[in-house]
Amino acid sequence: MPGGGFLWTGRRLLGVLVLLPTLALAGFSAWYAARDLDAALDLVLDPTRLKVAAGVIVSALAVWALIVYLTYRQVRPLQRRAWTTLVGHAFVLALVGVVGAPFAVAARYATVQADLVETVFSDNETSTTPRDVTPADPWGGRERVNVLLLGGDGGEGRDGVRTDTVILVSIDTTSGKTVMFSLPRNMMNAQFPEDSPLHDLYPVGFTGYGDPGSYMLNAIYRNVPALHPGVLGESTNEGADAIKQAVGGSLGIGVDYYVLVNLKGFQEIVDAIGGITVNVNTRVAINGNTDAGIPPTGWIEPGPDQTLDGFHALWFARGRYGSDDYQRMDRQRCAVAAIIEAADPMTLVRRYTALAAAGKEVVYSDIPQSLLPAFAGLALQMKDAKVRSVVFKTSEKFFSGDPDFDYLRDTVAKAIDPPGTRRKKDDPARPKNTANSCAYDPA
Secondary structure, eight states: OTTHHHHHTTOHHHHHHHHHHHHHHHHHHHHHHHSOHHHHHHHHTOHHHHHHHHHHHHHHHHHHHHHHHHHHHHHSOSSOOHHHHHHHHHHHHHHHHHHHHHHHHHHHHHHHHHHHHHHHHSSOOOTTSOSSOOSSSTTTTOSEEEEEEEEEOOOTTOSSOOEEEEEEEEEETTTOOEEEEEEOTTOOSOOOOTTSHHHHHOTTOSOOSSOGGGGSGGGHHHHHHHHSTTTTOSOSOHHHHHHHHHHHHHHTSOOOEEEEEEHHHHHHHHHHTTOEEEEEOSOEEESOBTTTTBOOSEEEOOEEEEEEOHHHHHHHHHOOTTSOHHHHHHHHHHHHHHHHHHOOHHHHHHTHHHHHHHHHHHEEEOOOGGGHHHHHHHHHHHHHSOEEEEEOOSSSSOOTTSOOHHHHHHHHHHHHSOOSSOOOTTOTTSOEEHHHHTSOOOO
């Protein structure tokens, strides 16, 4: 205890002057940390307080190290040999290093966290975020918050970003119960809400002349801003605004926020958390192009509880050789569930620096920084709540080339607020428990 050495050597005034501030700082820190989870989340998601905390930790550590050294100077024998002086200094240095290392790491994490929050969640406002929310009422009275997860497949040789992964996550703000809706990237005629300027431009859905691929769902993020810049108003990401409205209009449900992860970043994030564990039911190709006749360079073989690194997890989520978009959508949904499962607190603490570095480079979102504590608390509820999924696959009721949007909207409404009677078991869009649907069941 800083000051104890001075008291022991009879320097009571100096000892008390050091001991009292130490006890006060320790007591305040214990009180602040033990108040409640919300207080901790407020701290770790506020860059200003994080920087202040890092500065306090570094300053306190420096003062403590100085006090330890001065205490050693006070208590060491006046008559001593040179080698004992050397050993004494080495011991004090080792003591300061061992005891101070966790505090140095804490200061480092605080700085990294502040940088991450500022990079991803500052200056990111879109024109489609809710306007009636505050930190005191983060959901604006809504029973559910709907977040659009996008996997951006931009890269070398491609013009812009294609959002090949489109999953709407609808979360109950009270219980954390979640339903995920997966849409195929090649869905045509996406609908826009009637009160949107894009509905005036595309009253029968997103379609037009030329290459049909330019009017698929995965082209909206790139093409709408190019064709109609500024049509939705002030925004830091017009593509995100457009696809949020397209998904919302098609499913008949408001989309509040989006999170976009570049697929290259997906690989880095999985590596940062130490891999994910999934069940592989059929062989999944690595590379390869079915249409061009280019064979894969490797395979992920079937097997239960396989731990995949970032490279193999990326191909598990995106591999399409010898399969179709719907099989890939199933795997993507299972990969998302595996990431939620893998992101336990101890893993996040041990690998946090790498995870934050990956996230800062490849994650984009319009979730306001002020609402991060509320979302973090909701994420903790999600880990312990039921997660169900709906994947819109080709069937008698759904065809991505000409979707029946009344069917989509009816399916979404019933999945979110199930009626007294359950949907038929053979309905392809019947909500499924994510854990069961991602179980090992080889074809």
